[in-house]
Structures are given as C-alpha cells and as structure tokens.
Amino acid sequence: MVPSExxxxxxxxxQDAASGEERKDSSGAPASQNFGFYNREGVPSGEHYxxxxxxxxxxxxxxxxxxxxxxxxxxxxxxxxxxxxxxxxANGAG
Amino acid sequence: xxxxxxxxxxxxxGGAVSTASPxxxxxxxxxxxxxxVVFTAFxxxxxxxxxxxPFLALISIFAxxxxxxxxxxxxxxxxxxxxxTMKRTQKRPVPRGAVTPADAYGLGVVASILAVLTMxxxxxxxxxxxxxxxxFFYAVIYTMILKRSTPQNIVIGGAAGxxxxxxGWVIATGEISLDAVxxxxxxxxxxxxxxxxxxxxxxxxxxxxxxxMMPVAKGxxxxxxxxxxxxxxxxxxxxxxxxxxxxxxxxAATSLGGGALFLLLAIRIFNxxxxxxxxxxxGALYAVRAGDKAARDLFAYSIGYLTxxxxxxxxxxxxxxxxALPGLGA
Numbered sequence: 001m002v003p004s005e006x007x008x009x010x011x012x013x014x015q016d017a018a019s020g021e022e023r024k025d026s027s028g029a030p031a032s033q034n035f036g037f038y039n040r041e042g043v044p045s046g047e048h049y050x051x052x053x054x055x056x057x058x059x060x061x062x063x064x065x066x067x068x069x070x071x072x073x074x075x076x077x078x079x080x081x082x083x084x085x086x087x088x089x090a091n092g093a094g
Numbered sequence: 095x096x097x098x099x100x101x102x103x104x105x106x107x108g109g110a111v112s113t114a115s116p117x118x119x120x121x122x123x124x125x126x127x128x129x130x131v132v133f134t135a136f137x138x139x140x141x142x143x144x145x146x147x148p149f150l151a152l153i154s155i156f157a158x159x160x161x162x163x164x165x166x167x168x169x170x171x172x173x174x175x176x177x178x179t180m181k182r183t184q185k186r187p188v189p190r191g192a193v194t195p196a197d198a199y200g201l202g203v204v205a206s207i208l209a210v211l212t213m214x215x216x217x218x219x220x221x222x223x224x225x226x227x228x229x230f231f232y233a234v235i236y237t238m239i240l241k242r243s244t245p246q247n248i249v250i251g252g253a254a255g256x257x258x259x260x261x262g263w264v265i266a267t268g269e270i271s272l273d274a275v276x277x278x279x280x281x282x283x284x285x286x287x288x289x290x291x292x293x294x295x296x297x298x299x300x301x302x303x304x305x306x307m308m309p310v311a312k313g314x315x316x317x318x319x320x321x322x323x324x325x326x327x328x329x330x331x332x333x334x335x336x337x338x339x340x341x342x343x344x345x346a347a348t349s350l351g352g353g354a355l356f357l358l359l360a361i362r363i364f365n366x367x368x369x370x371x372x373x374x375x376x377g378a379l380y381a382v383r384a385g386d387k388a389a390r391d392l393f394a395y396s397i398g399y400l401t402x403x404x405x406x407x408x409x410x411x412x413x414x415x416x417x418a419l420p421g422l423g424a
Contacts, residue, residue, distance in 0.1 A: 084215075
C-alpha cells in the first residue's frame with residue numbers, strides 16, 4: 001500500500017471517475033483532506049495513519065540533517081574550487 | 095472491491111514512518127573506526143616529504159573519514175543477521191530495528207560516491223581511486239565474501255583497514271612510494287593479532303553467528319600460536335621505517351619498547367588457555383572470562399601500540415622531533 005494522490009491513469013484519486021465529484025471517506029470528510037492509504041485502483045484502503053509526535057520529531061531531525069549535509073557538501077565543493085584556482089593562479093598555471 | 099462507501103476507517107497512530115534519529119545514521123558509520131582511520135591517515139599525510147595545502151588536506155582527510163564510514167554502513171547493512179546474533183553487536187542500529195538495511199545501503203552508497211568525488215576534487219585521482227577501492231574491498235570482498243567463508247577473512251580483509259595511511263601519503267605526494275607501502279604493511283600485519291585476540295574471548299559470539307573466525311574454525315590453540323607468529327613478524331617489520339629514514343630516534347624507541355610489550359603479551363596469550371573456557375561471554379567489549387584475560391589485554395594494548403607508532407611519526411614530522419639514527423635515515 002502506497003499513499004498516492006493519483007491512480008495509474010493519472011486521474012485524481014480523490015475524484016470519482018464517473019461523476020467527477022470529489023469522493024468522501026466513510027466519515028464524510030472529503031478524500032482530499034484525509035491522509036489515508038489508497039489501493040491500486042485509487043480507492044481508499046480504509047487505513048489512515050497519523051504521525052505520532054515521536055515520528056514527526058524524528059522526521060524533522062532527519063530532514064534538517066540531510067539539508068545541512070547537502071549545504072555542507074556544496075560549501076565544501078565551492079571552497080575546494082576557490083582554493084584550487086587560487087593555488088593554480090599562484091603557481092602560474094594557465 | 096473496496097469502495098468509498100464500504101471502506102471502514104482504521105485510524106492508526108504511528109508506525110508509518112521511521113523514528114530513527116540522525117545519531118542512528120551516524121552510528122552506522124562506525125565512529126570509533128573512523129577515528130582510527132583519520133588518525134592513521136593523518137600520520138601518513140604528515141610523514142610524507144611534501145608540503146600540502148592545509149585546507150585541502152583537511153577536506154581530504156574528512157572525505158576519507160566519510161568513505162570509511164560509508165564502508166561501515168554497507169557492512170552493517172549486509173551483516174544485520176550476524177549482528178543480531180552477536181551480543182557485542184546486537185545494539186547496532188540495524189539489528190535494533192532503528193534503521194532498515196535498505197536505508198543503511200542507501201546511506202553507504204551515497205556517502206561513498208560523495209566521499210570519492212570530494213577526494214578527487216580536493217586531492218588527486220590516485221587518492222580517490224584508492225579510497226574507492228578500499229571501500230569496495232571492505233564492503234564487497236571482506237564483508238560479502240571473505241567474512242562468512244574463510245578463517246583467513248581478517249588476514250586478507252585487513253588490507254581494507256591498512257589503506258588509510260597510504261591514502262594519507264598519496265594525498266600529499268600523489269604517488270605510492272616504498273614508505274607508503276611500509277605504513278600499509280604495518281597495519282596489515284597488525285590486524286590478525288588484534289582481531290584474533292578479540293575473537294579468542296568472544297569466540298562463542300562468532301560461533302553462534304556461524305562466522306568462521308580462526309578460533310571457531312581452527313581452535314583456540316592454533317589461534318594463540320598464529321597470534322604469536324604474526325606478532326613476531328609485526329614487531330620486526332615495525333622497525334622498517336627506521337631503515338628507510340621515515341622514522342627517527344623517537345620512532346625507533348617507540349617501536350622497540352612498544353614492540354617488546356606487544357611480544358610479551360603475545361607470549362602470555364600463547365602460554366594461556368585463552369579461548370578455551372566454556373562459559374558464555376558477557377556483552378560488553380572488554381568484559382572477559384577469567385581465562386581470557388591475556389587475550390583481552392593484547393586486544394586493548396594492540397590499539398595503544400598502533401597509536402604509539404603513528405603518534406611517534408606525527409611527533410617527528412610535525413613537531414620537529416626527528417633525529418635520524420646515526421648512519422641511517424634522511
């Protein structure tokens with residue numbers, strides 16, 4: 001089961017294919033507003049996950065760590081380039 | 095078919111995403127091993143007879159550390175089944191369930207690529223190539239092939255851990271010289287007595303995990319003899335830097351004194367019954383049965399011995415403490 005916004009035909013899973021009206025889940029809420037899981041036909045599977053506070057906190061920490069790593073890598077590459085260029089200029093390389 | 099009309103709603107709190115912290119991913123990279131890698135690589139870099147841009151050297155060593163960590167993550171991903179069985183490794187992130195093997199593989203592959211690229215940019219292609227090969231050697235040749243198939247696993251696989259000082263040397267010089275090979279060989283010869291001393295007093299762990307470490311495959315007595323033989327070769331070979339001029343008086347004294355103690359501990363193991371006690375082991379790394387104290391002591395001291403040797407090289411080449419032995423050296 002994969003949470004998805006659209007089925008294999010590219011149509012919005014939250015819309016009824018025949019009428020074009022927005023689907024509602026069994027609680028009456030619009031399907032676009034729930035975070036349930038959809039089966040392969042784009043139909044809600046009936047399972048709805050909400051993140052626990054621990055999960056949300058852990059995900060946020062991981063996101064921050066990934067962001068810092070990527071920014072760090074970019075800075076490192078930039079600084080390497082600057083230093084290599086400076087060294088080459090100082091050594092008279094063309 | 096399940097339709098919106100008949101779908102029953104099951105609201106589930108939690109369980110959809112991982113609760114792994116960045117610290118869990120950092121632990122995948124074996125930080126203690128990374129420390130030793132950085133230290134030995136730094137000594138190779140410092141001992142090389144070439145001045146290198148300090149910033150580029152720092153970044154290169156950092157890339158090497160990340161590469162070593164990536165290899166560690168790949169190792170933990172593949173060895174999750176073994177780690178779950180062994181008390182010493184049960185609390186690693188993958189067997190603990192904090193990180194999935196797929197995520198560990200992902201971290202290992204991405205970090206490997208970034209580390210090798212950074213090394214190529216900051217140092218040179220030879221250093222980057224050696225780093226890539228050492229990661230491949232550790233993750234594929236050692237972890238996936240040798241570890242589960244032969245008691246010579248750590249003898250051959252030890253080459254992976256011996257690369258850092260050579261890579262440090264290549265970062266500075268751009269070439270592999272005799273001195274770089276000597277530094278490689280010191281760690282290569284150091285690995286068997288170091289690893290087998292641990293395996294002697296943790297042999298039950300390895301047996302339970304079906305890993306053919308020497309004490310499990312050939313027995314404790316054979317292992318104790320091989321520890322002694324490798325120790326003799328190591329201590330003799332550790333004097334080689336003095337002959338080429340890489341090491342001066344300080345290194346010679348360290349090698350002589352440190353080597354003598356190493357040999358004494360190896361002889362003590364040979365004369366002991368280490369690895370033959372029958373009781374179960376404790377989980378902690380240094381926890382040991384009474385009969386295995388000699389093995390534990392050599393394992394602990396071997397780390398110190400390697401540290402002494404490379405510290406002596408750093409002291410001589412970075413702090414002006416190099417005095418060549420009369421008739422030898424630079």
